[in-house]
Amino acid sequence: MTMPATRCFEDVRVGEALPALEFPATLTALVTYAGATWDFHRYHYDPDFVVESGMKAPFMDGQMAGALIARLLMQWGGPDAFLRRLSFRLRGMVFAGETIILRGAVSGTAIEEGRGLVLCTFDIVKADGTEVLREAQAALELPRRTA
Amino acid sequence: MASHITDELCAWIGREVSYTAPEALGAASIRYFALALGDANPLYQDEAFAAQTRHGGVIAPPTLVCETNQIYQSPPDENGYIGHCWPLPVADTRFIRGGNEYEFHQPVRAExxxxxxxxILDIFERETRQGGALIFVVSEARFTNQRAELLAINRETNIYRP
Structure with a gap:
């Protein structure tokens, strides 16, 4: 793959959109994430159990949405970036087989303790437009050219 | 309407419990987590590349530390879950995740x-528009390494619906 390029704090413009990320939440992806986090709950892979519990299909761990936002931010910010803060609340469940689309934009910038922080806001929707998450907030530290 | 916030439940505010992983995080856990997210960022697996960055070496994807149940050593419960769970006196309620706030203080490494x-920071009750009640439990997890350095904080709100 191409090595990610460094992005500096001074290069960022408020209002600029981040590249969208489309993620197919296949049952395989949900199981792989559950395994990678040592989360063996039947919610994420056992269709019979999930249907008995009143849901239609195995579903995504809500915090996987946060992990995907972090993936998008760290890719965009380049190898010298460091995620400082991330907060989110899921408004809709994601079921195995659905595709989700993450969209983010730069909502502001700040200098805190000498660090250059890029503030971003994210939404996640399903391919059919259903809302999964609205206005997740992130603060990504980028290197400063002047520091 | 009778409050669901009993003295027994309130006594949980301020309770604390600690878990230490039996081993270091390890490079394999970092690579597996990145793989699960379809994340090919070399910062998480290419030591030669990562050594040239300000991080000075491979680091873990940001939220891994807050998400991994590698830290916990209990056997899986009847549904397979092995992570942290408060045994709160909230019988006959449905558990709903309310949201997460993460703060990251320094990168997490394989070693x-x-x-x-x-x-538990707080437990309180809110009435729903339909006149029902919801019990909110706000918890905080602080993650430290073997040198007692703060790595990250996860504040989460969970909701129990009677």
Whole structure:
């Protein structure tokens, strides 16, 4: 793959959109994430159990949405970036087989303790437009050219 | 309407429990987590590349430390779950995740042996528009490494619907 390029704090413009990320939440992806986090709950892979519990299909761990936002931010910010803060609340469940689309934009910038922080806001929707998450907030530290 | 916030439930505010992972996080855990997210960022697996960055070496994807149940050593419960869970006196309620707020203080590395310290910050009740009640439990987990350095904090709100 191409090595990610460094992005500096001074290069960022408020209002600029981040590249969208489309993620197919296949049952395989949900199981792989559950395994990678040592989360063996039947919610994420056992269709019979999930249907008995009143849901239609195995579903995504809500915090996987946060992990995907972090993936998008760290890719965009380049190898010298460091995620400082991330907060989110899921408004809709994601079921195995659905595709989700993450969209983010730069909502502001700040200098805190000498660090250059890029503030971003994210939404996640399903391919059919259903809302999964609205206005997740992130603060990504980028290197400063002047520091 | 009778309150669901009993003295027995309130007594949980301020309770704390700590777990220390039996081993260091390890490069394999970092690579597996990145793989699960379809994340090919070399910062998480290419030591030669990562050494040239300000991080000075491979680091873990940001939220891994807050998400991994590698820290906990209990056997899986009847549904397979092995992570932290408060045994709150909230019988006959449905559990709903309310949201997460993460703060990251320094990158997590393969050699870090993680301790998670969970604490209940608050328990309160809210009425729904339909006149029902919801019990909110706000918890905080502080993650530290083998040198007691703070790595990250996860504040989460969970909701119990009677």
């Amino acid at each position: 870090d042996r993680i301790t998670a310290t969970w604490r």
